[in-house]
Amino acid sequence: MNGRPLVTAPPVARLIEAFHRLPGIGPKSAQRLAYHVLRAPRAEAEALAAALVDVKDRVRLCSRCQNVTEQDPCDLCSDGARDQGLICVVEEPLDTLAVERAGVYAGLYHVLHGALSPMDGVGPEKIKIRELVERVSRGGVREVILATNATMEGDATASYLVRLLQPSGVAVTRIARGLPVGADVEYADEITLGRALRQRVPVETEEGTAVEGGER
Amino acid sequence: MALRIYRTEAVVLRQRRLGDAGKICVLFTPNLGRIEAVAKGVRRPRSKLAGHLEPLTRVSLLLAKGRSLDTITQAQALDSFAPLREEIERLSRALYVAELVDRMTDAAPDVGGLYRLLIDTIERLGATEALDLAVRWFEMRLLMEQGYQPNLERCVRCNAELALEGNGFAALAGGVVCPGCREAPGSRPLSGAAFKLLRYMQRRPFAEVARVRVDAVLGRELEMHLRQAVQAALDQEVKAGEFVDAVRATSPVAAQRSGRR
Numbered sequence: 001m002n003g004r005p006l007v008t009a010p011p012v013a014r015l016i017e018a019f020h021r022l023p024g025i026g027p028k029s030a031q032r033l034a035y036h037v038l039r040a041p042r043a044e045a046e047a048l049a050a051a052l053v054d055v056k057d058r059v060r061l062c063s064r065c066q067n068v069t070e071q072d073p074c075d076l077c078s079d080g081a082r083d084q085g086l087i088c089v090v091e092e093p094l095d096t097l098a099v100e101r102a103g104v105y106a107g108l109y110h111v112l113h114g115a116l117s118p119m120d121g122v123g124p125e126k127i128k129i130r131e132l133v134e135r136v137s138r139g140g141v142r143e144v145i146l147a148t149n150a151t152m153e154g155d156a157t158a159s160y161l162v163r164l165l166q167p168s169g170v171a172v173t174r175i176a177r178g179l180p181v182g183a184d185v186e187y188a189d190e191i192t193l194g195r196a197l198r199q200r201v202p203v204e205t206e207e208g209t210a211v212e213g214g215e216r
Numbered sequence: 217m218a219l220r221i222y223r224t225e226a227v228v229l230r231q232r233r234l235g236d237a238g239k240i241c242v243l244f245t246p247n248l249g250r251i252e253a254v255a256k257g258v259r260r261p262r263s264k265l266a267g268h269l270e271p272l273t274r275v276s277l278l279l280a281k282g283r284s285l286d287t288i289t290q291a292q293a294l295d296s297f298a299p300l301r302e303e304i305e306r307l308s309r310a311l312y313v314a315e316l317v318d319r320m321t322d323a324a325p326d327v328g329g330l331y332r333l334l335i336d337t338i339e340r341l342g343a344t345e346a347l348d349l350a351v352r353w354f355e356m357r358l359l360m361e362q363g364y365q366p367n368l369e370r371c372v373r374c375n376a377e378l379a380l381e382g383n384g385f386a387a388l389a390g391g392v393v394c395p396g397c398r399e400a401p402g403s404r405p406l407s408g409a410a411f412k413l414l415r416y417m418q419r420r421p422f423a424e425v426a427r428v429r430v431d432a433v434l435g436r437e438l439e440m441h442l443r444q445a446v447q448a449a450l451d452q453e454v455k456a457g458e459f460v461d462a463v464r465a466t467s468p469v470a471a472q473r474s475g476r477r
Contacts (some may be wrong), residue, residue, distance in 0.1 A: 024236050118308065118459035119230050119315045152271045152301070156311070159304040163466050180261040189267025191296045 012038060064135065066111045066128045068093050076108060083107040085142035089132060089161065091115045091149055099147060107145075110135065115153040116160055124160065132161070136168050143171040150177050150192075220281050224248065225294070227334055228273045229318045233259070241269055241288065243277070244317055246331040249324035253279055255288045268293040272300060272310055272338060299342035308463040309351050310341045312456040316355070319450055320362055330361050336422075346426045348435050351460075353425055355442040356417045364449040367391030368415050373400055380408040387444035402444070410437045 008016070012034055020030035037045050061067070062074035065087075069075070076082060076096075086107025090096055096109045114127040124130075136144060144165055148154035158174055165172050178196035179188055188196075226243035229250070234240045237259040243251050258266040268275050268291035278290035300306045317334055321327070337354040344350050359365055371378060371394035372386065382395040384403035392411065393400045413434070417425050430438070443457060 116459070118311045118456040119318070121455040121458070123458055124462055152307075152311075155301050156304065156307055159302070159307065160463065160466075163304060163463075163468075183262055184264075187264040189293050189296065191270075191293075191298060191301070192267050194298065 061111075065109045066113065066131055067096055067109060068111075081106070084140060086145065087132075087136070087141055087143070088145045088147050090147050091154065091157070095147065107143075110144075112148070112157065115148055115151075115157040117153045118156070127157075129161065129164070133164050133168075136165060136170055141170050143173060146172065146174045221278060221289070222281070223276070223278050225274065225276050226251075227314075227317075227331070227338070228269055228271050228275060229314045230271050231255075231269070237263075239269070240285065242318055244321065244327075244331060244334060246328045247325060249327045250318065250321040251286070251323055253277075253286045253288050254282070255291075265291045270296070272297055272307075272314060274335060274338075295339075297338055297342050300338070304463050305347060305467065306341050308456070308460045309347050310338055312351060312454065312460050313337050313341070313354055315454055315456040316358055316446060319452065319454065320358060320446075330358070333357050333361065340422065344426065346430075348439065349426060349428075349430055350422065352438050352442050353417050353422050355446050356414070359442075359445055359449060360418065362449065364390070364445070365418070366414070366445050368411070368418060371397055373397035378411075380411060383411060385410075385414075385441045385444070387441070387448040390448075402448075404440065404444070406441065407434070407437060409434050410441065413438060414441070 015034040015037060016027075016030045019025050019033045020027055022030075025033070037048065058070050059068050060070075060072065062069040062072055062077055064073045064077045067074055067076070071078075083106050086105075087110050088096075088099060088105060088107055089110045089112060090099065091112050091114060093111050093113075096111065099105050099109070110128070110132050112127045112129065112132070114122060116122060116124065116127070132144075135141070144161075146158040146161060148157045162172050162174075176195070176199050177192060178199070179185065179192065185193070224245045224247060226245040229242045229244055231239045231241050234254060238254060238256045239258050241253050241255050243253060245251060255265050255269050257263050258269060260266075265288060269288070273293050274295040274297070276292045276294055277288055279286040280289050297310070300310050313334070317330070321330065333354065337350060340350045341347060356366075366385075366387075367390055369378070370376065371383075372389045372391040373393050374397050376394045376396070378392055378394055382398075383406045384393045384395075384398040384400065385391075385406040386393045386400040386403040388402045389400050392406060393403050397403075398405075413425075413428060413430070416428065443454070446454060
């Protein structure tokens with residue numbers, strides 16, 4: 001374990017090591033978690049172990065939206081109440097949860113599992129772009145909303161997708177960008193503030209008319 | 217007491233994730249060369265730094281010296297090169313340029329010339345129509361700045377005088393080979409037009425080079441030679457080059473874009 005002396009029983013050390021590999025878990029947290037498991041009732045430990053195995057055995061990617069799911073197609077894709085003509089494209093599965101939390105979107109998703117990162121060698125073939133283009137070309141889609149991150153990689157991915165989707169004739173939109181709630185104008189960068197100003201909306205008709213109100 | 221805080225201007229070349237919400241920024245600075253610095257919390261939406269530290273931003277920074285990496289404490293974008301971000305053709309080239317600087321440079325004092333070259337090129341990529349030519353000119357100038365100037369005067373193998381036609385370009389050997397030495401390892405045929413343009417790029421400012429009409433075939437040939445020269449100097453593949461190719465493959469004006477439109 002990175003040269004640290006082993007003063008604990010090997011099975012505990014192995015568990016600490018396993019926790020330590022998880023993102024955001026340092027050596028101290030790993031120890032705490034391992035000793036928590038050690039002291040916890042057997043049932044709790046078994047539930048954890050089973051959950052870990054299940055996640056590898058039972059979870060796969062939805063053949064339509066590429067989100068992680070137990071059933072294929074996933075619950076969202078097979079939900080008749082959702083607008084089947086809208087696809088919101090996100091980078092990661094967790095992003096769908098964030099969009100769901102916003103509570104204003106009732107269409108489907110497409111998870112890319114990453115963003116184009118040319119300098120790291122992540123090209124179009126490494127993420128689920130082909131799947132999206134095929135899905136759109138099968139028809140029935142009215143609008144594709146690009147909700148990739150507002151980073152260089154997210155923007156690169158979005159503009160590459162615009163390029164690929166344009167021939168299909170489907171409307172392609174990008175989520176607006178502006179100041180997050182609680183942010184100071186003083187600290188805003190010029191790109192954010194510039195777009196926030198260009199895409200400003202009339203105050204009276206704020207509800208749902210952002211696209212018509214602002215300059216696109 | 218040693219000064220713990222210092223100020224510098226920089227171009228953000230790239231970022232990578234660090235821990236939960238932080239990033240490590242790779243910066244190119246006029247006085248320190250290529251450095252890495254930690255930006256804490258920039259993946260949180262309310263970060264005051266985040267928008268100022270995106271790749272391909274010219275930024276004024278306040279940094280605090282750290283044990284291994286310095287930490288960015290304040291950042292103010294000076295130029296975000298917005299036109300780059302809106303067009304994938306421009307962005308892909310700019311990323312390629314940033315990757316070259318990232319890989320070909322190191323921490324080094326007084327690299328103002330290279331810094332100027334980088335800024336001028338990024339600025340140019342936001343405005344020019346001769347995108348690929350701007351990248352070629354940058355490759356040539358970067359090679360020259362870093363001591364890898366291709367030899368275009370005499371055959372690099374036998375030192376013979378060079379005629380315009382019938383030569384080869386041998387990146388590994390460091391320049392042009394005469395018709396008699398064209399069997400040199402890695403040598404590729406060099407057309408007279410490409411040879412002339414390579415020489416012109418070594419001697420002339422971009423404004424003059426940009427007036428040259430470069431058709432798709434010549435553009436492709438120049439790209440091949442200069443990419444090889446860059447790869448020979450780096451001894452590794454430049455990853456963003458593939459992306460430039462991928463973008464070009466989807467371009468609605470693919471045929472016209474490779475040189476000046």
